[in-house]
Amino acid sequence: MASSPRTNRRSAKPPTAGTDKVTIRDVALRAGVSTATVSRALNRPDKVRAATRERILKVVEETHFVYDGIAVSMISRRSRTIGLIIPTIMNSIYAASTQSIQRAAQAGGYTVLLGVSEFSPKQEAVLAQRLLERRVDGLILTGGNHDPSLIKKIRANGVPFLITWKLMRDQDWPSVSFDNYKAARAAVDFLVSLGHRRLGLVCGRTDVNDRALDRRRAFEDCLQRHGLSTNPALIHERDFEMEEGASAMAAMLDTPEPPTAVFCANDIQAIGALSLCRERGLEVPGDISIVGFDDLPATSYTRPKLTTVRVPAHDMGRRAAEIMIASIERRTPVQSVELQTELIVRETTAPPGRRVF
Amino acid sequence: MASSPRTNRRSAKPPTAGTDKVTIRDVALRAGVSTATVSRALNRPDKVRAATRERILKVVEETHFVYDGIAVSMISRRSRTIGLIIPTIMNSIYAASTQSIQRAAQAGGYTVLLGVSEFSPKQEAVLAQRLLERRVDGLILTGGNHDPSLIKKIRANGVPFLITWKLMRDQDWPSVSFDNYKAARAAVDFLVSLGHRRLGLVCGRTDVNDRALDRRRAFEDCLQRHGLSTNPALIHERDFEMEEGASAMAAMLDTPEPPTAVFCANDIQAIGALSLCRERGLEVPGDISIVGFDDLPATSYTRPKLTTVRVPAHDMGRRAAEIMIASIERRTPVQSVELQTELIVRETTAPPGRRVF
DNA sequence: TCAAAAAATGTAAACGTTTGCATTTTTGAG
DNA sequence: CTCAAAAATGCAAACGTTTACATTTTTTGA
Secondary structure, three states: OOOOOOOOHHHHOOOOOOOOOOOHHHHHHHHOOOHHHHHHHHHOHHHOOHHHHHHHHHHHHHHOOOOOHHHHHHHHOOOOEEEEEEOOOOOHHHHHHHHHHHHHHHHOOOEEEEEEOOOOHHHHHHHHHHHHHOOOOEEEEEOOOOOHHHHHHHHHOOOOEEEEOOOOOOOOOOEEEEOHHHHHHHHHHHHHHOOOOOEEEEEOOOOOOHHHHHHHHHHHHHHHHOOOOOOHHHEEEOOOOHHHHHHHHHHHHOOOOOOOEEEEOOHHHHHHHHHHHHHOOOOOOOOOEEEOOEOOHHHHOOOOOOEEEEOOHHHHHHHHHHHHHHHHHHOOOOOOEEEOOEEEOOOOOOOOOOOOO | OOOOOOOOHHHHOOOOOOOOOOOHHHHHHHHOOOHHHHHHHHHOHHHOOHHHHHHHHHHHHHHOOOOOHHHHHHHHOOOOEEEEEEOOOOOHHHHHHHHHHHHHHHHOOOEEEEEEOOOOHHHHHHHHHHHHHOOOOEEEEEOOOOOHHHHHHHHHOOOOEEEEOOOOOOOOOOEEEEOHHHHHHHHHHHHHHOOOOOEEEEEOOOOOOHHHHHHHHHHHHHHHHOOOOOOHHHEEEOOOOHHHHHHHHHHHHOOOOOOOEEEEOOHHHHHHHHHHHHHOOOOOOOOOEEEOOEOOHHHHOOOOOOEEEEOOHHHHHHHHHHHHHHHHHHOOOOOOEEEOOEEEOOOOOOOOOOOOO
């Protein structure tokens, strides 16, 4: 809007002008060669005579020339860029996969364009549109809950994408993830196997988070499978805050028949819940057992140490990025991968019944 | 490398070809107008007749046309992109500022290009070079420890940049941050004012982290100012892991004259240190006081709750992004801002001496 | 020393938009 | 209806690279 691109500032520019952007043309001029030769000196050094190359490289050095990846993208029709959308970065479990994605992308010569959707498919769609406009070569999404028109657009634009944090059975939705349902089932089965009969659940909001939904379903199915009743007062969907875990736990304890074990479908809430129990003078696991989910580093530093489900966040991130890059470069469909989880039994779980409520 | 850009696939393409990228030209063709009109319909709707506009918009819808931001960047010479380099995303305090930067950037119509340097100026330089190549409109860096040639390159390319997490006194280095030295001094002064005379320090590695250096200097200056001796055995530089905080604390406790108070220059290490004390059966704060730094959410959920320094991570991120965007759009120099910190006294600090070591 | 082969370099088009200016179409007043 | 003014649309250049092909220079081998 400010200046017309028509105005040819360059031709009027003295050879050593201010901080104006230096282009390959400037370098060519100063080195007394054509732009083609500069380009070759930079990309295929063996294709230009040593003397010329050195002269060019010197000018590049002097002028701090940085080649314009945008122009290159224009020609090559690849941006060497991967779009990543996560629901939040504040839960360090997403930070973990993000860091691994970023690292693997960088290793492969790609840069990560980051979007944070804050659990809103709508906002995600806006974000993703922007990433598509930036011509990302691939798109890594979180979970399976997306605006349908977004997915259509991604497909129409031929941009490879994959899902993390949620195992998709659907062939058309490649995913690199573990199985939330299976992982949660293992946790709940473990509590039942310890003898617990009154179980509580704290999880994320299933309306905006299909991973939370998988885990909740696993919980409910488990109870049913074992012939246990599900008490709605013992199921709480909350945001990912320690505070929320604490208040959910408080609500359950204030119930006529409090649970003897609580499955918190993520560690953040579990830490809050655990903290509240101790504040109320309850023994964990003597009075009540708690299982978390994610295996955050902090879970080894709670008192007592938290039993939880270890999730392959780093591995998932790395694999996702590698698979994405392979798909981009080989122009091949994205490969789905299922990763495994592991129940880490620490100190917050025991058979029930030491105290009667 | 694969296909020559010369080959004009387009002219040979049947009107309803596969998933090939749809360009403004395709839309123009199908709508029976020129590319200029399509462009105007999209960007200045009032400049085209309603009937035409609708026809075009319908085609856009049908073809899932996504306009090529790369081509637009090419012309406008702005990428609507902000580069952000942080040392790690795993420490949730950086995640906090990152999230706020991302949010503010998005609100302003910008996308964030993320780089994680892992505390290496060398890696940072590589990353930043890549961001410059991607023609970021601005660059947000962490701390003041950078490859000098990188800074020169940033300047030569006329890309505005700013520093977060470290207050720069130098005019040439705009920063949006709080003062690490001042903040750390407040924490140590507080411990001294409680009566502590043997103080320990756990902090990050000062050779790669100038924020840690500021905090360490504050610690040492404080002791000296109060006429206290500094015992090298009570100063530990460690990585940002709870485990590291724990082992540093262990080392100090195993010393002939253990400290009665320890300043951990970040909460991660503080949580580890606190955990170790309790494992050894020490009363906190009865036997030993601990102060952290960052005010992570988790610090309200440790037993006892951690005294720490609250850092304006979110505010800093938001301001940094806003200031950067203002600088980009108004072509004005970046404004420096100093933010304030606050000592949050919780439960891990008390006068010394209940127990004699 | 010379011609042919090989190597180095140059020329110009292309990538997908936006936009100043030119041209065409529509509108509206008389 | 006419014609001038206004509105709508089209044309074509430009952004900064890369690269096929053309041209020039260097090398090689008799």
